[in-house]
Amino acid sequence: xxxxxxxxxxxxxxxxxxTAASLAGFDGVEIFENDLLASPLTPEEIRARCADxxxxxxxxxxxxxxxxxxxxxFGRALRRARHKFELMRRLGADTVLVCSSVSPHAVDDDALxxxxxxxxxxxxxxxxIRVAYEALAWGRHISTYDHAWQVVESAGHxxxxxxxxxxxxxxxxxxxxxxxxxxxxxxxxxQLADAPLLAMDVLQWSRHYRCFPGQGxxxxxxLLRHVLRAGYDGPLSLEVFNDVFRQSEAGPTxxxxxxxxxxxxxxxxxxxxxxxxxxTGVAFAELVTPDAAPVAAALGALGFARTARxxxxxxxxxxxxDARVLVNTGPAERRDGxxxxxxxxxxxxxxxxxxxxxxxxxxxxxxxxxxxDAPLEAVAAPDGTELFxxxxxxxxxxxxxxxxxxxxxxxxxxxxxxxxxxxxxxxxHQFDEAALFHRAVLGLRPQxxxxxxxxxxxxxxxxxxxxxxxxRIVLTVxxxxxxxxxxxxxIALATDDVVAAARSYRAAGGPLLPIPANYYDDxxxxxxxxxGELETYRELGILYDRDAHGTFRHCYTHTVGRVxxxxxxxxxxxxxxxxxxxxxxxxxxxxxxGFTGG
Ligand SMILES: O=C(O)c1ccc(O)c(O)c1
Ligand SMILES: [Mg+2]
Numbered sequence: 001x002x003x004x005x006x007x008x009x010x011x012x013x014x015x016x017x018x019t020a021a022s023l024a025g026f027d028g029v030e031i032f033e034n035d036l037l038a039s040p041l042t043p044e045e046i047r048a049r050c051a052d053x054x055x056x057x058x059x060x061x062x063x064x065x066x067x068x069x070x071x072x073x074f075g076r077a078l079r080r081a082r083h084k085f086e087l088m089r090r091l092g093a094d095t096v097l098v099c100s101s102v103s104p105h106a107v108d109d110d111a112l113x114x115x116x117x118x119x120x121x122x123x124x125x126x127x128x129i130r131v132a133y134e135a136l137a138w139g140r141h142i143s144t145y146d147h148a149w150q151v152v153e154s155a156g157h158x159x160x161x162x163x164x165x166x167x168x169x170x171x172x173x174x175x176x177x178x179x180x181x182x183x184x185x186x187x188x189x190x191q192l193a194d195a196p197l198l199a200m201d202v203l204q205w206s207r208h209y210r211c212f213p214g215q216g217x218x219x220x221x222x223l224l225r226h227v228l229r230a231g232y233d234g235p236l237s238l239e240v241f242n243d244v245f246r247q248s249e250a251g252p253t254x255x256x257x258x259x260x261x262x263x264x265x266x267x268x269x270x271x272x273x274x275x276x277x278x279x280t281g282v283a284f285a286e287l288v289t290p291d292a293a294p295v296a297a298a299l300g301a302l303g304f305a306r307t308a309r310x311x312x313x314x315x316x317x318x319x320x321x322d323a324r325v326l327v328n329t330g331p332a333e334r335r336d337g338x339x340x341x342x343x344x345x346x347x348x349x350x351x352x353x354x355x356x357x358x359x360x361x362x363x364x365x366x367x368x369x370x371x372x373d374a375p376l377e378a379v380a381a382p383d384g385t386e387l388f389x390x391x392x393x394x395x396x397x398x399x400x401x402x403x404x405x406x407x408x409x410x411x412x413x414x415x416x417x418x419x420x421x422x423x424x425x426x427x428x429h430q431f432d433e434a435a436l437f438h439r440a441v442l443g444l445r446p447q448x449x450x451x452x453x454x455x456x457x458x459x460x461x462x463x464x465x466x467x468x469x470x471x472r473i474v475l476t477v478x479x480x481x482x483x484x485x486x487x488x489x490x491i492a493l494a495t496d497d498v499v500a501a502a503r504s505y506r507a508a509g510g511p512l513l514p515i516p517a518n519y520y521d522d523x524x525x526x527x528x529x530x531x532g533e534l535e536t537y538r539e540l541g542i543l544y545d546r547d548a549h550g551t552f553r554h555c556y557t558h559t560v561g562r563v564x565x566x567x568x569x570x571x572x573x574x575x576x577x578x579x580x581x582x583x584x585x586x587x588x589x590x591x592x593x594g595f596t597g598g
Pocket of ligand 1: 061062097134165207239
């Protein structure tokens with residue numbers, strides 16, 4: 001089916017919006033009146049620009065306060081309509097959206113509404129235009145899709161149909177089942193939007209918090225299935241009023257929008273990109289740093305050994321069991337200090353994973369980073385993190401390990417570790433995009449978003465993971481972008497004995513993040529511990545949490561650049577990430593920075 005996006009969903013000038021929609025691969029646009037009014041282009045020039053960009057103008061909108069009015073006022077509405085229909089002729093747009101009236105002069109009279117909409121449709125038909133009537137969730141007398149359809153049906157006019165908008169339908173809790181009873185050819189237009197489930201005024205909710213399907217809490221796919229069952233075959237159009245998108249660059253927002261729509265189409269069987277195959281583990285985490293020494297010191301204290309070196313680049317492989325960290329000191333990487341720049345994901349079918357990513361408009365990276373490198377499939381996540389689809393030591397598939405020359409055996413004292421999770425900070429305006437990306441492109445399942453209090457702001461955090469926990473990524477978004485503490489990334493390492501791990505790290509000279517005594521007094525109040533247990537945690541700075549499944553013990557290293565490590569011990573199938581402890585951890589990290597001036 002054809003895909004479309006409303007210009008209101010994107011930021012910038014009309015020209016910028018159209019360009020972004022076209023580049024992202026949309027077939028058409030809904031032109032919002034304000035975008036046209038503010039554009040220096042004539043309607044003919046807008047029409048030509050759209051044609052050049054391969055876009056059709058699928059809808060012009062909105063026309064407001066037309067129906068169920070006193071005759072004199074309706075006359076003025078018709079006069080406005082005549083002007084707008086002339087404008088639409090110049091634009092080459094043949095469908096206009098009319099929203100249900102919010103005018104205080106509108107009367108509660110369905111027969112009058114139908115009669116006047118019929119007269120509007122007469123005028124529209126004379127101009128070769130169709131009227132799509134939409135119930136705004138806050139319409140004065142008509143606020144539900146079924147009511148709007150009743151009025152359209154009783155008008156019985158060939159140039160009058162209905163416009164369905166998933167936000168208005170689902171925000172009011174209407175049952176979308178009834179959509180299946182509307183003749184498909186009387187559904188003139190379909191607008192799709194999701195939204196987080198919030199308890200608030202529906203107009204404010206609609207105008208500020210809509211998001212792309214799959215990014216909120218509505219069952220947009222379920223609604224779409226009803227619309228398809230009705231026989232609708234017009235465009236699938238995204239209409240998203242969102243404060244964040246209004247401020248973000250149009251190009252990436254349009255790509256996010258298109259990925260959302262492709263994923264929705266896949267869900268209802270309208271598109272079939274290569275099937276998802278979730279990753280089965282973390283092959284490596286790659287740190288880039290201008291100075292390897294502090295990173296090497298931290299890894300050494302954690303019991304990692306430097307086992308191999310890249311054959312062509314200044315990249316070292318550090319290993320402890322299945323936990324692998326690449327340390328890259330390449331010249332191109334020196335600008336931003338130490339950060340987590342890439343993640344290797346163990347992929348059942350690396351090439352298939354890359355094809356799926358490409359089909360979902362993820363930026364695919366060059367397969368070889370340098371001549372002679374193994375051809376690795378990689379894509380960029382919205383935050384710029386490079387994601388490599390890896391096959392570690394799996395015969396017949398390109399192996400990143402082959403680019404490395406062994407320098408030492410992978411020996412270590414104590415138990416082998418693996419990566420428990422990675423925490424990646426997202427640009428503030430890409431949080432919802434990131435969750436959708438990781439779900440759609442990688443096949444990870446998003447968990448609930450949680451708010452975490454930082455002393456200097458509020459963080460949002462949302463985990464995406466495989467069902468078996470083999471891959472866990474925590475996406476976070478912090479307050480001020482200049483706040484390095486809230487924006488630090490981390491690598492969490494899974495151990496079966498966090499007390500032993502913490503002790504040996506400390507014995508090797510590694511500083512653990514000190515946790516205030518008040519935290520342990522609170523723990524004593526909330527939980528019962530064995531003799532001496534709490535004292536051990538207090539001594540080492542180990543934090544504790546429990547859920548319905550099990551327990552979580554974790555502690556933190558100092559921070560190098562923008563990266564720190566966490567040691568975690570999950571027991572009994574604990575599913576979380578210690579979110580309850582995160583405010584204490586963040587405050588402690590701020591305190592350390594303040595103390596050292598770092
Ligand atoms: O918020 C509004 O006024 C508005 C306008 C047009 C629409 O299609 C819509 O869904 C909402
Ligand atoms: Mg709408």
